[in-house]
Amino acid sequence: MSGPLPARRPLRRLRPRLALSILGPDGVKSVHEAALEVLGRAGVRFPSARALGILADSGCAVDWERQVARIPPDLAMAAISRAPRRFTLGARDPEDNLDLDGEHCYLSTDGCGIQVYDLQTGSPRRSTGEDVYHSALVADYLDSIAFYWGPTVSAQDVPPAVRPLRELEAAFLGTSKHVQPETIISAQVAEWCVEMALAEVGSAAELRRRPIFSVMQCALDPLGQDGGSLEASLVAAAHGVPTGFMPMPMSCATAPATLAGNLVVATVDALAPLILIQLAHPGAPVFFAAAPTVMDLVTGGYTGGSPEDYLLGGAFNEVCRYYGLPLSMGAMATGAKLPDWQAALDNTLSAIMPVLTGTAMLTGAGLLNGSKIFSYQQLIMDCEIYSVAARVSEGIQVDAETLAVDLICRIGPGGNYLSDPHTLRHLRDIWRPRVIDRSPYDAWERSGRRGAFEAATDLARSILEQHRPRPVEAAVRREWDRILAAAARR
Amino acid sequence: MERDKLFEEMYRVVYEGEIEQAAQVAGRGLAAGLDPLDCLNLGFMPALERVGEEFGKGEKFLPELVAAGEAMQRALAVVQPHLAAARRDRLTLGRVLLGTVEGDIHEIGKRIVGSLLIAAGFEVVDLGVDVSAATFLDRARELRPSIVGLSALLTTTMVRQKEVIDLFRQAGVRAQIIVGGAPVTASWAEEIGADGYAEDGGSAVALARKLAGGTGS
Ligand code: B12
Numbered sequence: 206m207s208g209p210l211p212a213r214r215p216l217r218r219l220r221p222r223l224a225l226s227i228l229g230p231d232g233v234k235s236v237h238e239a240a241l242e243v244l245g246r247a248g249v250r251f252p253s254a255r256a257l258g259i260l261a262d263s264g265c266a267v268d269w270e271r272q273v274a275r276i277p278p279d280l281a282m283a284a285i286s287r288a289p290r291r292f293t294l295g296a297r298d299p300e301d302n303l304d305l306d307g308e309h310c311y312l313s314t315d316g317c318g319i320q321v322y323d324l325q326t327g328s329p330r331r332s333t334g335e336d337v338y339h340s341a342l343v344a345d346y347l348d349s350i351a352f353y354w355g356p357t358v359s360a361q362d363v364p365p366a367v368r369p370l371r372e373l374e375a376a377f378l379g380t381s382k383h384v385q386p387e388t389i390i391s392a393q394v395a396e397w398c399v400e401m402a403l404a405e406v407g408s409a410a411e412l413r414r415r416p417i418f419s420v421m422q423c424a425l426d427p428l429g430q431d432g433g434s435l436e437a438s439l440v441a442a443a444h445g446v447p448t449g450f451m452p453m454p455m456s457c458a459t460a461p462a463t464l465a466g467n468l469v470v471a472t473v474d475a476l477a478p479l480i481l482i483q484l485a486h487p488g489a490p491v492f493f494a495a496a497p498t499v500m501d502l503v504t505g506g507y508t509g510g511s512p513e514d515y516l517l518g519g520a521f522n523e524v525c526r527y528y529g530l531p532l533s534m535g536a537m538a539t540g541a542k543l544p545d546w547q548a549a550l551d552n553t554l555s556a557i558m559p560v561l562t563g564t565a566m567l568t569g570a571g572l573l574n575g576s577k578i579f580s581y582q583q584l585i586m587d588c589e590i591y592s593v594a595a596r597v598s599e600g601i602q603v604d605a606e607t608l609a610v611d612l613i614c615r616i617g618p619g620g621n622y623l624s625d626p627h628t629l630r631h632l633r634d635i636w637r638p639r640v641i642d643r644s645p646y647d648a649w650e651r652s653g654r655r656g657a658f659e660a661a662t663d664l665a666r667s668i669l670e671q672h673r674p675r676p677v678e679a680a681v682r683r684e685w686d687r688i689l690a691a692a693a694r695r
Numbered sequence: 696m697e698r699d700k701l702f703e704e705m706y707r708v709v710y711e712g713e714i715e716q717a718a719q720v721a722g723r724g725l726a727a728g729l730d731p732l733d734c735l736n737l738g739f740m741p742a743l744e745r746v747g748e749e750f751g752k753g754e755k756f757l758p759e760l761v762a763a764g765e766a767m768q769r770a771l772a773v774v775q776p777h778l779a780a781a782r783r784d785r786l787t788l789g790r791v792l793l794g795t796v797e798g799d800i801h802e803i804g805k806r807i808v809g810s811l812l813i814a815a816g817f818e819v820v821d822l823g824v825d826v827s828a829a830t831f832l833d834r835a836r837e838l839r840p841s842i843v844g845l846s847a848l849l850t851t852t853m854v855r856q857k858e859v860i861d862l863f864r865q866a867g868v869r870a871q872i873i874v875g876g877a878p879v880t881a882s883w884a885e886e887i888g889a890d891g892y893a894e895d896g897g898s899a900v901a902l903a904r905k906l907a908g909g910t911g912s
Contacts (some may be wrong), residue, residue, distance in 0.1 A: 318851055319878045365851040425800060457758050458803050502756040504895060505807040578876060 208624060208663070209382050210671040216382070221598035225561040229255045233527045236465065242471035243279045245430070248275035249477040250425070252432035255439065263484045264577040273631070276480060284483040285476065290529050290674035292447060292490040294352060295415030295485040297405060298381035298675050302415065303351055303491065305531040305565045312556075312591050314344050314568035316355025316387050316421075318579040320531035329578055332358035337372050339669060340571070341379025343628035344674045349588035349595075352383035354421065354569045358579045359388075369394050369690050373401060373418065374685055381667060381675040385419040385568075387451075395420065397581060397692050402446070404684035405677065413445035420531070421494060421568075424452040424474035424536040426459040435478060440504045442482045449533055451494035457505060458500040464513055464520070471495045472538060479530075492565065493525045496535025505680055508549025509538035515558045520595075522562035537587050544583040544658060548573060552587055557594040567591070581665035582658050586682045587642050589640050589657070596636040640664065701727055705738025705770070710746060712762025714769060721773035731777040735786065739770045747814045757807065764813035771818075787818040789907040792840040792870070794822035794831060796855035801848035804876060804896075808844060811896040814902055817842075828859040835868050842903055845889075847876040857887040864888075871906045875899060 228236065239636075239684045248265075250645065251257050252272045260274040261267040265467055267274045294303040294311075301312050320329040321336050340357035344350045356372040363371045369388040389395050398418060406412050420441045422434035430450070438448040452474035454460030460467040475493045482491050497517035501508050508514060518534055525532040539551035552570075559567055571584030601607075612627050622628050638662040642649065648654070701724045704859035708716045717739075720752045724734045734848045746763040749755040771786075776787065793809050795802055800823045820838055822830065835843055843863070847853040863872060873891040874884050891906060893899035 359850045361850050366852065368851060397738075403873070431800060500803075501759070502758070503753065505757050507805060575877075 208667065210346075212666040213346050213353055213672065216351050217348050217592075217595065217644070219595045219598065220308055221560055221563065221595075223523060223561055223598050223600040224563065225519060225558070225646055226523060227516060232465075232520075233523050236468045236524050237527055239465075239469045240476060241281060241402065242419055242585075243282055243469060243473050244276040244477065244480075245278055246275070247369035247428055248273040249473065251435060251477075251481065252430070253435045256430075256432070256435045259481060266527065266551075270321075276477065281480055283478065283625065284480040285528055285530075287483045287487045288479060288491050288530055289488060291531070291657075292445060293415065294383040294385070295412075295417045296352075296381055296383045297377060297407075297417055297677070301351075301382045302381055302559055307318040307529065307531065307565070310560055310564055310567060310595075311351030311384065312349055312567045312588070313352045313354035313569040314340065314350060314357045314584065315572035316357055317554075318355075318358040318572045318577055319361075320578045321358055322573075322578060322580045322582075324581055324662070324669070328454055331361055332579065333362040334360035334371055334375055336360075338374040338379045340581075340584070341376045341384075341621060342577060342672060342674060343584060343668050345380035345382060345674045346668045347585065347588050349591050350570065350584075350687050352385055353380050353565075354385045355387060356437075357569075357571060357584075364693070366695070367689055369402065370689055370692055371617070373398055374689070377401075377417075378677055380676055382468050384418045386418065387420050388438045389420050389430065389441070390422070392440050393695075394431075395437035399440065399444050399446065400688050401685055404435035404681050404688070409444065415491075416444075416446045417433075417567040419447035419449070419490075419492075420638050422448065422450045422452050422478070424478065426452050426454045427470045428473060428477075430474070430478055438478065438482060439485055442486040443493070445489065447490035448482065448493060449492035449494040450551065451474055451496060451533070451535065453496045453507075453535070455500035456497075456513065457502070458505065460497070462499075464517060467497050467499075467517060468520055468524060471497045471517075475525075484591055484640075492531045492533055493528070494533040494535070494566075494568075496538065497519045497521055503507050506540070507538075507575050509540045509599070510555055515554045518555055519562040522559055522564050526563055533558075533566035533568055534559035534564040535569075537570050537572075538576050539573060542574050542578070544573065544580055544661075548583060549586075549590065551591050553594070556587075556590055560591075560594045560598045582661035585640060585664055586657055587649070589638065592639070594637070627679055639681065697727065698729065699810050701729060702733075702738040704772055704813070705734060706742040708744035709763050709766045709770065710744075712759055712766055714762060714765045717766040717769035718908050721731070721770040725774065725777060731774045734774050735771075738772075739767055743767050743816075746790075750814075751898065755867050757771065757810075761807075761810040764810045785819045789841040789902065790818045790820065791842045791844055791903060792820050792822065792831070792835055792838060792839060793844040794826035794847040795824040795853050795876075796859065797825055797827045798847050799847055799852040800824045804848065805844070805846035807896045808846070808899045809837070811900050815900045815904070817903060817907070828855065828862045832862050832866055832868060835863070835870055838865050840870055842906055843872045843905075844899070845868045845874045847871065847874070847879060849894060850878045853883065855877050856889065860888055870906070873899070873906070900903060 265274040291306045319376040337356040452471045454470040460470040479491045536555040537552040539548045541548035570587030639658040642656045871890040874889045891903045
């Protein structure tokens with residue numbers, strides 16, 4: 206049972222005005238200097254002959270046996286300065302293009318979940334290609350979701366060799382928003398994805414102007430990268446497709462126990478691949494990414510929510526702003542198994558810290574159990590959390606109109622403002638919930654105790670039943686079929 | 696007494712996780728003429744057991760357990776060659792070969808499983824990450840482990856666990872093969888014919904204990 210679905214709204218472009226500082230300028234400078242020292246002294250492991258060759262030719266000291274390149278500070282700074290300060294994440298529908306301009310913040314879905322809480326049964330089950338399409342469809346509708354990361358869940362019914370391509374296809378079919386896979390980890394898969402994007406946008410020049418997908422990689426902390434991922438990103442960069450590298454330093458395991466040391470590892474592991482790409486393709490769009498965290502001291506697990514994570518999430522943003530490059534911050538990665546109190550706590554604080562410290566992208570909404578189980582309800586409720594964070598980040602405007610001194614004097618002691626024109630003028634500035642429950646107690650009882658979860662369930666169902674994304678042309682789909690068939694033969 | 700002092704020192708290096716000191720302390724004990732088995736039973740082992748107990752009670756934490764396990768391994772490496780072959784075998788609960796499967800570089804979970812197994816009294820040989828089925832087989836032939844543990848964190852690499860199991864069965868190499876990692880489930884383990892599955896380090900130890908008891912070699 207679901208009501209008629211309101212029309213899809215243009216995506217909300219959040220421009221935070223509040224700014225929080227955790228490290229301060231001196232702290233940021235110390236982290237930067239420490240990172241440069243580590244790049245030059247210990248170096249970083251690049252397990253790719255191609256990457257090491259580029260670094261050696263540019264003047265890095267390369268230890269070929271250990272696959273480690275030491276990057277001198279001057280070289281590092283020169284390479285960083287070539288990276289563009291702002292660029293566009295394109296979309297199938299140009300209305301959905303995202304300008305990474307250092308001022309806006311965009312939320313995405315989370316990525317690569319393994320299970321789905323089935324909307325009908327409520328139980329978790331293994332994810333499939335159909336779930337990729339459905340999650341993209343819901344992401345397409347929600348105005349808080351600016352781009353689709355992931356895929357949100359893996360298409361486990363598709364053979365691994367062509368899985369990333371099927372997932373990209375399903376994502377493109379489900380949404381006209383930008384798509385940022387984290388599954389392009391070989392040069393070959395990157396080539397195929399570029400071909401698929403070319404089929405849609407029409408030309409190499411248009412793909413540079415409007416890259417409808419970008420590539421997210423993981424770094425291999427501490428001080429390491431993955432060879433396949435590096436080579437995939439070099440392919441993407443050659444076509445002007447933006448690429449980013451996400452360190453996930455885990456204090457006590459893959460980073461020092463101390464938070465400042467964690468930030469140094471994060472900075473080194475985000476800078477090193479960016480430097481490589483700039484040396485190979487000067488001016489190619491590269492963004493920073495990170496999901497710094499601390500290890501759970503008992504299980505060794507990824508916490509995805511703890512006071513240290515929130516601090517790290519904000520502080521690393523400050524470091525990135527020092528370089529003036531866009532950052533994608535991992536947030537909303539709660540370890541909660543259900544959309545409950547813990548999920549709300551983790552996801553609220555992990556989202557608001559990066560928003561208040563100027564992150565460009567926030568990844569991402571919708572997964573539970575440490576980014577393993579997708580929940581439609583959690584996705585929608587995470588959007589609500591984001592919209593709260595968005596409102597908070599706008600701060601309070603102070604001017605004659607908002608101070609309203611004449612009005613206050615006119616209404617005087619004991620009056621009220623309910624129907625005043627000033628109220629009518631400004632009431633729409635006030636945040637309104639989409640799924641949060643504010644009903645009176647008895648009404649809530651009568652409704653069968655419906656809360657945010659139930660409202661989100663209804664909305665998800667309505668979207669799946671009624672929302673249809675901007676279609677992909679038949680000719681493009683035929684071309685994708687051809688590419689996928691060729692890939693399957695390999 | 697000198698002798699007691701040495702045992703105390705052995706206890707301390709493992710309890711405090713002083714990895715760098717462990718081999719040297721073991722060497723000093725042997726040089727002083729202590730019985731190698733006594734070094735283990737009266738010096739190093741009780742400390743490891745104590746750390747394990749305190750970990751269970753939430754008084755010690757994972758990094759402390761890992762450090763104690765590593766100190767123990769350093770000490771063992773020095774003491775073991777001095778033991779008679781028969782005694783050497785009974786020293787541990789069994790040998791476990793551990794690795795992350797090909798194409799997969801996630802290593803934290805596997806390392807934690809390894810450390811907990813060491814702390815529980817197993818000998819662990821860690822093959823690292825991105826390990827091919829052929830390498831698992833070669834090393835198993837060479838080291839004759841009683842248990843082989845396969846870690847996989849990606850839905851695209853968990854199929855490699857099946858590959859390894861099939862290869863072992865084909866080659867007729869006998870070992871209990873256990874699997875784990877984020878996307879792995881009990882039903883997957885059953886589907887691919889694994890001998891066991893555990894969802895975290897604690898249950899991995901319980902599983903290994905059960906299997907080691909079963910083989911009884
Ligand atoms: C840390 C991490 C990384 C780190 C790994 C660092 C390292 N040195 O190990 C880095 C950043 C390198 C990384 C890379 C990637 N990752 Co990753 N990663 C994680 C993360 C957040 C935590 C894993 C972890 O260390 N957990 C802590 C340990 C203690 O837990 P555990 O590994 O589960 O191990 C426990 C149990 O599973 C069990 N166990 C484990 N092994 C074994 C073995 C046996 C025999 C037994 C009995 C038990 C057992 O006991 C352990 C201890 O309790 C998970 C998310 C998650 N919640 O699991 C994603 C996750 C596994 N990664 C994922 C992905 C997609 C990737 C990348 C492909 C991303 C990219 N584009 O680069 C790459 C893969 C590269 C590759 N070829 O392998 C996905 C996989 C999803 C999928 N659908 O397959 C996950 C689920 C996150 C997500 N949703 O995106 N990752």
